[in-house]
Amino acid sequence: MTVKRISKNTRTTFITYGFVAAAFAVLQVLNSSGDLSPLLSGMLIPICAWVVMAISLNLTVGILGELSLGHAGFMSVGAFMGTTAAIALQRSVESAPLRLAIAIVVGAVFAAIVGFLIGIPVLRLNGDYLAIVTLAFGEIIKSIFTNLYVGIDERGFHMSLLKDRTDLLPGGKLIIAGPMGIGGVERISTFIAGFVLIMICLIVIFNLVNSRAGRAIMALRDNRIAAESVGISVTKYKMMAFVTSAAMAGGAGALFALNYSTVVANKFDFNNSILVLVFVVLGGLGNMLGSIIAAAALTILPEALRQFADYRMLVYAIVLILVMLGTNNPQIKNAFATCFDWLKGVFRKQSAKVSGERKEV
Amino acid sequence: MSFLNFLISGISLGSIYAIIALGYTMVYGIAKMLNFAHGDVIMVGAYICFFAVSRYSLPPLVGILVAMVICTLLGIIIEKLAYKPLRAAPSLAVLITAIGVSYFLQNAAQLLWSSNPKVFPMFFQRMVSKTTPDGTVQIVPVNGIDLFGGELRVSYVTIVTILVCLIIMLALTAFTGNTKMGKAMRACSEDKDAARLMGINVNTTISVTFAIGSGLAAIAGVLLCSAYPTLVPTTGSMPGIKAFTAAVFGGIGSIPGALLGGLMLGVIEIMAKAYVSTQLSDAIVFAVLIIVLLVKPTGLLGRPVREKV
Amino acid sequence: MMKKALAFIMAMVMVLALVACGNSNTDPQTAPDDTTPTETTAFKIGGTGPLTGGAAIYGNAVKNAAEIAVEEINALGGIQFELRFEDDQHDAEKALNAYNTLKGWGMQISLGSVTSKPCEATATEAYKDRIFSLTPSASSTAVLVLDSDADPVTYKDNMFQMCFTDPNQGSASAQYIFDKGLATKVAVIWKSDDVYSKGIYDTFTAKAAELGIEIVSDTTFADGNDTDFSVQIADAQSKGAELVFLPMYYTPASLIFAQAKAAGFAPKWFGVDGMDGILTLEGFETSLAEGVILLTPFNADSGDAKTAAFVAKYQEKFGEVPTQFAADAYDCVYAYYQALTAAGCTTDMSAADICSAMIKQFTTMTFDGLTGEGMTWDATGAVTKSPKGMVIENGAYVGLD
16 A cells, blocks of 8 residues: 555656666667668667757656756766776777776766855855856856867876866877867767666665655755755755766766767857757756657757758747657646646546446357 | 957846746746757757848848747747746646757758858957058948957957846846736736736746747847857757856846846856866866855845745 | 647647658659669769758758759750759768768769768768769868768768868968968857868868967857957057958858948958958948958859859859859769769669769869869868959959069
């Protein structure tokens, strides 16, 4: 009986795990048998990265209830730091999956550190002011990576800002070359790694949400003052959610960057943060499965619209507006609901019939 | 003298941010939504004015009026189709819709007017006859005033922009303070439910706000492109984001705040470029913004929000 | 809650249905042709470039010109081409998606990508898939390099460029300024988040230092910060620069000219091939660009009959004067035409077979196009053609020697 009482949360959790695992299994089988088009098979890893971005932002926006407009900044930190680690370890670590794992962890750790540092000032603010400060940090991170030079030689890492003053010894390698970003990256990301990363993030999020800390975080979201008055530490729990979210975005960044032979800081701009926010809002705040589906669908959508040629992005915009209207307008929603009720009615009648028939047999 | 020159450049850039920020702040104050499509309405306004003046050779003033009328209509249409159905929805849903509208306007502009840049005509110059050293008299356009024997140069665009910015701000303050509609707007921004109980038509008020904001966007577009005369379908997006930043800087929802925020942002940006580094100027601008918000969490002139339990 | 979730699922189903429709419509095209090899009578030539977004001018110029060249060649009745050009929004991720779409379509030869960073991403894939690529305009050396750690550096054997590489342009510009004694004090304004600009800037400054040209002012701008140049101009002016070097495209350059004029600053201006197109800007006051020197392989106003015919056709079809991007793309298609004819390739050959034939052709052949006579390619894939010095006089290019 106890199972039934908590079943709602657990059910959502297991449906989400099941959905991700099933989608992975189907795609993996299709991909290895070569039934997937080159386009889709090439998009599997970026989709995983965007899914992780979406669920991690959902932790900030949906669970913590703070609007962040700079999530791509954390992705950028993960992408650059993770890729740097992967390149630095190219010779010493032979196994590519191990190198990928290290890169993702490095990316996540650095993003978490940056998340913590940013969190100190950001989390003192509220609402739209918090949002604009995250936007500002996102732009600052972009600006720094555009002007950062990192090289490695036998003496270790060398760093400089604005101008290349790394003075590498012969045989050294300039990894991050300012505006040129990172080039000639070995592509070591795999779909399996993407799947594992999604699962780890889901486990972390669901365990967090269903824990004491998670309830404290949601209490802060629903009513900060009330939560504070019962002794919940605002800074601690806000920071916990924010840093976790940043770390996941960092991991996603590393996975994403190592799927391409080149990374530039401009990729992770404001528009990118907004894109992830669109996934989250479309999927429903706090709804992880929704985020996953929305991220996958909206990543595929522009590619699927290629048949519209010149009108592609115009159609994308219209679809986006229509979906938002469709999911949020009460009238349209009611129309859907009526439709659903009707379907349910038909279904019940039929199942009643079926069971009736069964009885007869 | 170079410091004064930079200051003037900063004020000029800042007053353009300020005009755009006025549009953001008005809509935010009343509808509590971030209208991310505002920057793109500016771009449309600039294109309309460009075509009216360059292709159909209308006088500049008529061009601006045409742009204002079309932008106002555009604002009303966008509001009717995309925002009004979401009046009851959470503000994030409206934000995403606004982003959709922004994509739509940018791509529609590219399809209609091509991605090739257009160079905006010079409006603010006057023809002066000059005698060249070899004795011939030439009529040359002059686009600014020289002060201190040429050490300091203020262009007409700068002067016009600052004046227009002040006029709009005063007009808006007068409008919201004295007219019936203005009072309705203020009432809505205070408390929508209470306003409705007092017999104010909240829906109409919000629609009117959008119309005014979009009309202002047309003026902002013309001024933006007069100062920086290259017009592409993405012209509005970055100034839009910067102006949004400016609006928050000054305290979002506050009309004088938008002016102050815009000017500050412009001056800081130019000073950062001039005295620190052109490469890091954006980072510096945003860093200053963060510091200001930490000291004054609701912006320079924003009203502190009282929290109700 | 239930209703909301339901509405969301409905909406997603709509989106996915749309996606599915999209796929089913393109499926006949993406089906591999190897079962019916004789049915395809045209070489499938693909390319990616920014057709939407901030860099859309470049992608559209390439696409338009390639279409013209394909039409002309198909009308000749010999080798036939089928062109498909996909949008990559100047982004490596989208470029790879676009590339994979083209691969699914059965692309046999490629025009690479229009811009450098996306081209780096697609070139790596094309190298693995053995699809020959000739990019009209992705000018960074990283596009060609296979492994920069190797000693000596190795290059992708199937990646070729129609434009000269950025390092080439930077040192050629410095050399030109030195040889002609144009200036001893030079200012540089470059775009700090752009591979193209940075590539030229690096070699320009290196060469300038070697030749003893003093760089007195070195300022930058970036995306989203590319409207106000008052500081950069004031810096160059106050430090007494006689010449300002502008390694950038013409859109920001047009703003710099206008603002420099307003500030009363009139140095010598020196541009690179990205400057070409400035005279075609609608509404641009050409007097602002008076005296600008640029190195460009293409001149839309030249008396050359081939160029005139191309320009006329482009204008008639698209209502704009073609830029150097367009000319390079036009040349690419014709270079393919020449190479495929010479190698005797047939449309039923696999991409890999065509690739090895093309590698042989391109490293040995000489090609005359709109952007240069007697072009040759070395094994790295870089083109050898000499940039022509041009100066803008009375709103038109005049050749400099």
